[in-house]
């Protein structure tokens with residue numbers, strides 16, 4: 031089954047074109063890594079997929095499970111199983127983590143036609159996910175990401191993902207800022223979610239992550255386009271040589 | 283010769299032979315007369331008055347108000363529904379009249395007196411009028427000449443009152459355009475403790491005018507937690523002065539939550555008169571449609587080693603208008619003052635307006651003082667984050683709006699009171715328009 035089909039996607043902010051013709055197909059069960067230099071448009075692509083306002087789609091289309099994704103509001107995408115782990119998770123004082131988790135889970139369950147979980151079932155579910163990402167229960171009662179360290183914020187994103195069990199997870203530099211142990215924990219969390227009916231897109235700058243979570247494909251995004259696709263060997267090559275050779279090889 | 287300014291017309295008809303409680307007491311009679319002279323000379327404050335720059339009393343002045351009411355009898359059950367707390371001493375005033383039947387002030391803890399003001403004149407004589415200024419034009423003078431009832435509370439030395447005292451002031455709407463002038467006096471002797479909630483409620487949408495003055499006297503090491511919840515009708519005029527004097531080591535925590543009324547004006551003032559006295563002065567205002575809310579606060583640090591911590595937050599929607607003017611005065615002998623004042627506002631609509639002016643006047647040189655104010659909207663990144671987790675836009679906006687109030691509510695240390703107030707606030711959150 032095709033999870034995501036991006037066809038000739040062009041997106042701009044104001045009159046600046048950032049995505050300049052992206053083509054990418056992701057099948058169910060696959061893990062794709064997207065690498066590329068700073069400013070290439072990786073986060074822009076994830077934001078566009080997650081439904082953030084402020085971008086103009088000038089050309090192209092995106093199908094998610096065969097449905098026109100770009101017509102859906104951000105919350106509709108989330109309810110249908112699209113999940114973005116943010117590169118820079120926001121702090122929201124006054125909204126407790128547990129409240130967020132509950133509201134998010136119930137929103138997804140409602141869409142799926144399921145009842146809300148009662149308090150006891152919800153808590154035991156959350157506890158099992160906390161174990162998965164090795165987070166202490168006290169984080170549940172703090173404001174969302176409020177005062178969390180960089181690594182704690184990233185773990186918190188994975189906690190949300192583990193709870194919501196999305197069909198398409200986009201992880202935007204979830205590995206940045208993680209210490210070695212945390213990287214392992216988070217990777218285990220992500221690997222635990224790998225399944226035949228789920229697809230994962232990992233945006234990363236570091237080959238190391240791909241040692242833990244082996245991708246089926248590696249893409250290089252540069253200047254708003256995918257300029258090269260390969261397997262995990264491509265990531266190793268990039269680590270050694272940088273991006274200049276793929277960028278030069280890009281015939282305009 | 284009597285001069286009544288244009289803005290005093292709602293009260294121009296008050297005749298000088300009206301009678302009040304305590305008229306047989308020369309000191310009280312003369313206090314009322316002094317106030318009458320003052321009010322008749324100066325009338326109500328006009329907009330050119332600096333303190334009233336952003337709050338116009340014109341809509342108020344166009345109204346005629348009645349004194350003396352038919353009161354509507356309420357059942358105990360109704361009263362239980364209206365009250366904020368179940369397990370509390372309760373002092374009920376309906377349409378300006380004390381209701382002994384609905385109040386729960388029997389079997390008070392030893393060392394505590396709660397009485398209607400009209401029956402407590404002897405008790406409060408040394409304090410009445412000492413916390414407020416009569417000389418400024420306006421409502422305090424009007425209140426002093428007209429005060430007809432109120433709650434008097436005294437707590438003896440070294441007594442800690444376990445139960446909260448809820449003052450429930452209900453405007454039933456039975457008498458149209460009713461004006462009530464209430465005076466509450468709270469006296470805590472040294473090393474005593476109490477928790478008091480003032481709760482103002484309007485039962486229907488009629489116009490009314492509540493003019494309250496609350497005087498708080500805290501002796502050495504006394505601790506008062508004071509909350510005020512104002513939920514009057516959307517046509518009501520609510521004018522309130524809350525003024526305290528604090529002796530050494532006393533601690534006053536006050537939090538005013540203003541939700542109702544067409545026009546609500548609150549003057550909150552404390553004088554830190556003894557060393558190591560401390561005040562936490564908080565407030566929350568939520569206004570929608572054409573509501574107008576105005577908070578003027580003032581903290582006087584008059585001696586060394588006093589502290590104040592002030593946090594006011596406002597949420598405005600529709601075409602509402604908010605005013606916050608907070609003044610912290612650090613007098614020249616008030617070395618080592620530690621004062622912090624914050625006012626933050628969330629605007630939910632294009633039509634609403636806020637005038638915020640935090641002020642610090644500092645005449646001492648060795649002090650730690652900070653203040654700040656912000657005016658903002660719902661954060662677009664926060665909104666997108668919540669939506670990206672599946673929350674629809676309306677729920678996400680409501681959640682963020684509620685979250686904005688969290689730090690003010692979190693500063694209420696009794697969980698019971700915090701939960702009760704948080705529920706009321708949550709229900710009254712302006713529905714965010716998209």
Ligand SMILES: Nc1ncnc2c1ncn2[C@@H]1O[C@H](COP(=O)(O)OP(=O)(O)OP(=O)(O)O)[C@@H](O)[C@H]1O
Pocket residue numbers: 043046048066067068069070071072073074075084117
């Ligand atoms: N709202 C915006 N307004 C103007 N320019 C923008 C906006 N959003 C993104 N850009 C620009 O688009 C380009 C791509 O940004 P994007 O964040 O997608 O890069 P990235 O590939 O994720 O980079 P990094 O590896 O540093 O995270 C950058 O040049 C950025 O400045």
Ligand SMILES: [Mg+2]
Pocket residue numbers: 072073074117202
């Ligand atoms: Mg990025």
